[in-house]
Amino acid sequence: MPLPDLIEIVPLDKPVRAEIAVPGSKSITNRALVLAALGEGETTMQGALWSEDTQVMVDCLRELGFMVNVDPDPEESCNRLVTVYGLGGDVPRGGTPSVPLDLFVGNAGTAARFLSAMVCLGSGAYRLHGVNRMHERPQAALFRALRQLGYRIESPNDRLPAVIHGGGPLPGAKCEVSLEQSSQFASALLLGADRGGWRITMTSAKGSREFALDGNGAGGGDGGKGIDGLDIDSRVREELPYVMMTASMRSKFRSRSRIFSIEPDASSGSYFLGAAALFEEQFPNPVRNWPTSGWQVDAEFPKYLPLPASVSRERQLGDSIMTGIAIAPFAKSVVQFTELGRLRLQECERVQALRTELTRFGARVTEAGDTLTISPSKLEDLHGAEVETYNDHRMAMCFAILGLKVAGIKIKNPACVKKTFPNFFQKLSAPPPRGLGVIILDGRGRTRLEHDDLFAS
Numbered sequence: 001m002p003l004p005d006l007i008e009i010v011p012l013d014k015p016v017r018a019e020i021a022v023p024g025s026k027s028i029t030n031r032a033l034v035l036a037a038l039g040e041g042e043t044t045m046q047g048a049l050w051s052e053d054t055q056v057m058v059d060c061l062r063e064l065g066f067m068v069n070v071d072p073d074p075e076e077s078c079n080r081l082v083t084v085y086g087l088g089g090d091v092p093r094g095g096t097p098s099v100p101l102d103l104f105v106g107n108a109g110t111a112a113r114f115l116s117a118m119v120c121l122g123s124g125a126y127r128l129h130g131v132n133r134m135h136e137r138p139q140a141a142l143f144r145a146l147r148q149l150g151y152r153i154e155s156p157n158d159r160l161p162a163v164i165h166g167g168g169p170l171p172g173a174k175c176e177v178s179l180e181q182s183s184q185f186a187s188a189l190l191l192g193a194d195r196g197g198w199r200i201t202m203t204s205a206k207g208s209r210e211f212a213l214d215g216n217g218a219g220g221g222d223g224g225k226g227i228d229g230l231d232i233d234s235r236v237r238e239e240l241p242y243v244m245m246t247a248s249m250r251s252k253f254r255s256r257s258r259i260f261s262i263e264p265d266a267s268s269g270s271y272f273l274g275a276a277a278l279f280e281e282q283f284p285n286p287v288r289n290w291p292t293s294g295w296q297v298d299a300e301f302p303k304y305l306p307l308p309a310s311v312s313r314e315r316q317l318g319d320s321i322m323t324g325i326a327i328a329p330f331a332k333s334v335v336q337f338t339e340l341g342r343l344r345l346q347e348c349e350r351v352q353a354l355r356t357e358l359t360r361f362g363a364r365v366t367e368a369g370d371t372l373t374i375s376p377s378k379l380e381d382l383h384g385a386e387v388e389t390y391n392d393h394r395m396a397m398c399f400a401i402l403g404l405k406v407a408g409i410k411i412k413n414p415a416c417v418k419k420t421f422p423n424f425f426q427k428l429s430a431p432p433p434r435g436l437g438v439i440i441l442d443g444r445g446r447t448r449l450e451h452d453d454l455f456a457s
Contacts, residue, residue, distance in 0.1 A: 113142055127164075202243070348395065
């Protein structure tokens with residue numbers, strides 16, 4: 001039975017001690033899929049996330065002609081053992097200019113951006129398209145960089161849908177890419193740089209930092225410790241955590257290891273940390289195997305609990321800042337969430353959405369520029385309401401956590417969590433320590449939903 005279109009979260013009457021397993025990292029999984037496909041021979045990924053975004057990537061790789069085997073993961077139902085057979089940089093299939101090969105990327109920003117660069121290494125024409133929201137999300141900086149490299153991109157508004165004409169590697173080609181709207185543009189180019197022989201300059205709006213990387217990993221910059229040939233100072237490193245993840249993974253895949261383990265998703269784990277913070281419970285991390293690689297910026301989330309006076313989306317946290325925003329009405333003092341501009345360009349206009357929905361419950365929220373300021377509220381001043389999720393998985397999960405404290409919170413379209421965490425509501429409802437033991441009701445009939453009813457498909 002599918003999830004109802006409206007569910008109600010029943011608040012917990014007391015804190016619980018939990019040790020919850022969350023699925024693998026989406027960011028790592030989709031990068032690993034591309035690196036494995038562009039690599040040599042067979043690579044098996046353990047703990048790979050199996051959700052809408054990663055399934056879209058696997059489907060596209062198969063459409064491109066790569067062999068990808070997917071098997072159950074005995075440790076986690078929303079993970080898979082994925083084996084990719086790389087062809088040493090070859091992209092086996094492509095369409096013609098009159099009939100391009102069709103690639104559907106859904107609303108997966110990683111798939112849309114990474115595949116745009118990857119298909120340039122092929123020899124055919126490719127039409128990338130997705131859902132309406134993906135067609136609104138930015139691609140211009142990446143398309144501009146690919147054109148500088150010598151590739152032909154057809155798009156009337158520099159967004160998807162677009163037809164990309166592959167031309168194989170263009171050794172020594174150079175481009176410059178802006179990171180202002182999304183670091184995924186730079187990551188897309190880095191993933192293909194070895195095979196394309198591209199030399200890339202990345203410009204950061206913060207401090208106008210620049211650095212370059214060629215296909216052999218040779219880089220240059222303004223000093224500091226380098227990763228994979230990237231010579232980057234500490235300030236730039238703080239600004240570009242997802243680019244650093246990509247660079248580190250390139251180095252890992254160069255080792256030619258046949259097995260690659262994917263760690264749990266820190267953004268997904270932040271919801272359970274947020275739940276613990278709501279009850280001011282001081283106990284060890286409620287998430288099993290918290291990631292320690294240093295690749296995921298949201299692995300820093302525990303350092304920001306209890307919430308400090310100010311948190312930056314650009315310099316301190318990634319998507320887990322949304323979890324912090326959702327629980328901020330219960331902070332001890334006013335919290336400012338700053339530099340939120342990129343949230344406006346993701347699955348929905350998240351800054352406006354967060355302000356609108358928190359205000360709906362009686363929270364005191366002020367939006368000024370790219371900053372949200374949230375003042376503390378008493379529990380009796382907050383009330384239940386129906387949450388509009390805007391088809392955004394993180395909106396659904398953030399407000400479900402707030403519902404552990406505030407009675408009467410109902411989540412519209414809860415199945416949107418399938419994008420990254422299909423069994424999220426099953427984890428909430430599972431008895432401790434494997435879950436939080438939360439009662440979840442059908443939002444219309446108010447009957448209790450059982451475990452099998454709570455999977456988002």
